[in-house]
Amino acid sequence: MELEVRHLRVIAVVAQQGSMPAAAAALGVSAATLGSEVGRIERALGCSLFRTSGDSVSCTAIGERVAARARTVVNEVALLREDVRSHQSGEGPLRISSDSLRYFTSFVSHAYATDMRRPLLPVPPLTGTTTTEAISDGRLDVAVVIALAAARTQERPEVGGRVIVEREPLLVALSATHPLAAQRCVDIRDLAGEDWILPPVEIDPGSEATASVLGALGVTLRSSYGPHDLGPLWPAVVTGRAVSFAVPTAAAPPGGVLRPLCDQPIIARRVLRWRLGSIGEDDVERCVRAAGSAYREQLTHTAQTQGWWPTARSDEKPTLAS
Structure with missing residues (x-):
């Protein structure tokens, strides 16, 4: 599986929320679907990004680094889309x-x-x-x-x-x-x-x-x-x-x-x-x-x-x- 921006958004949201149910709600999916998606992302990267304890989630050492990079990319993509929207509309x-x-x-x-x-x-x-x-x-x-x-x-x-x-x-x-x-x-x-x-x-x-x-x-x-x-x-x-x-x-x-x-x-x-x-x-x-x-x-x-x-x-x- 090739990583996409949506995968990076999943990593960033899970790291920020610190809870699978809360992250699932923020992303608009079920907790089960989110758990499966996180597993696929971790297998694609070849490392464990999160530790779970009940519903709580915390980042591993490598997970913290990946989540930080993921947030940067997700934010830049959002800014890019806003720039394009502004320039196309002539409002920016x-x-x-x-x-x-x-x-x-x-x-x-x-x-x-x-x-x-x-x-x-x-x-x-x-x-x-x-x-x-x-x-x-x-x-x-x-x-x-x-x-x-x-x-x-x-x-x-x-x-x-x-x-x-x-x-x-x-x-x-x-x-x-x-x-x-x-x-x-x-x-x-x-x-x-x-x-x-x-x-x-x-x-x-x-x-x-x-x-x-x-x-x-x-x-x-x-x-x-x-x-x-x-x-x-x-x-x-x-x-x-x-x-x-x-x-x-x-x-x-x-x-x-x-x-x-x-x-x-x-x-x-x-x-x-x-x-x-x-x-x-x-x-x-x-x-x-x-x-x-x-x-x-x-x-x-x-x-x-x-x-x-x-x-x-x-x-x-x-x-x-x-």
Whole structure:
């Protein structure tokens, strides 16, 4: 017998109720039928899941583990069905996010200002996974992500995409007291000995793309911080303990500076991605407009007020998609 979701539901209910009659009532079957079903499930798994004492039931050690996993699967299936129902009916909220907290706030604000057909449910940037993975597996509906232009990304047939920023040269964040902070642009080879805060995983899964780009320059970066958003780690940069990559819309706090990298060795793109079937074409267009407006707003309020902007060449500045 192959295990099915209904078998996992039986395990979860019996473990929760702790009584065969109570579990049978919850499942809408007789106690005898339930007992036979539990026996078939245990034979299929090759282990005893429950101990019985009269009408009472308790889990064995392996039974507790199986019941916990069964509850997780049953809950996920229920959520999946609810997601499908919501999206088919068009009643569910549109889960919207980005992989940058600063940009997230602006993007959501501009999305609210449009006449989106569905209500919005803002989801702050996720940790422990890439935003694209969250779209692919149904945890998000639409989001703006930053991806290295040189990175080889695996295409996901369930995810759509539109480029918002065609060319976004990465900057370097330094302490204002760093010896290279006074230069107009910084050669990344001169920072090879520094402790680096690397781009978050969505920008660069596993840092492999960055390593490939820098490998062509003969540069290997050392990092005790790993991939991490710059925002909460600015104190490490300001005090000179680390240097970091940064996007042009970042804002340097007092004691920190942003500088273009000479010859722009690392170029990113900002892309709107969505789960196909979860959002209509009209709402995709509204999200595209909101994403572009949010980026232009950030350039005005952050990048164009930073010391690096007035002297930067045109190829060191972002290019928005037309």
